[in-house]
Amino acid sequence: xxxxxxxxxxxxxxxxxxxxxxxxxxxxxxxxxxxxxxxxxxxxxxxxxxxxxxxxxxxxxxxxxxxxxxxxxxxxxxxxxxxxxxxxxxxxxxxxxxxxxxxxxxxxxxxxxxxxxxxx
Numbered sequence: 001x002x003x004x005x006x007x008x009x010x011x012x013x014x015x016x017x018x019x020x021x022x023x024x025x026x027x028x029x030x031x032x033x034x035x036x037x038x039x040x041x042x043x044x045x046x047x048x049x050x051x052x053x054x055x056x057x058x059x060x061x062x063x064x065x066x067x068x069x070x071x072x073x074x075x076x077x078x079x080x081x082x083x084x085x086x087x088x089x090x091x092x093x094x095x096x097x098x099x100x101x102x103x104x105x106x107x108x109x110x111x112x113x114x115x116x117x118x119x120x
Contacts, residue, residue, distance in 0.1 A: 005053050012046040017108065024104045025097060027090045033078045040070030 019039045026032040044067040051059030082088075093100065 005049075008049060009046070009053070012042060012049060015042045016046065021101065021104055024100050027093070027097070029082055029087055029089070029091055030079065032091065033075050033082070036078075037071050037075040040066060040074075044071060 016039070019035060019042055022035050023032065023039060026035055044063045047059055047066060048063035051057065051063060
């Protein structure tokens with residue numbers, strides 16, 4: 001991969017991490033479903049980008065499946081279920097948002113610490 005392709009791949013990976021933290025931060029169910037759809041969209045974009053860069057055309061099918069199911073069908077079905085059940089409240093977390101975010105950062109740092117020696 002050349003410089004720009006590598007930078008775009010890193011941008012998409014960083015976006016996945018950022019949106020994952022957004023998932024941890026959400027306290028409304030409908031907003032959580034919307035962020036899930038955004039997460040799935042970025043995943044589909046990342047897979048499509050890798051398909052383009054690597055010339056692996058079968059990955060386009062994977063990206064399309066992720067786009068259709070995870071970005072469109074599943075969130076639409078979940079929104080419909082939430083509306084039909086009349087669930088319009090906040091999610092009750094076991095621990096606070098701050099502690100949850102701290103654990104998320106710690107687990108991300110642990111994942112980076114584990115993978116760096118393998119890739120170096």
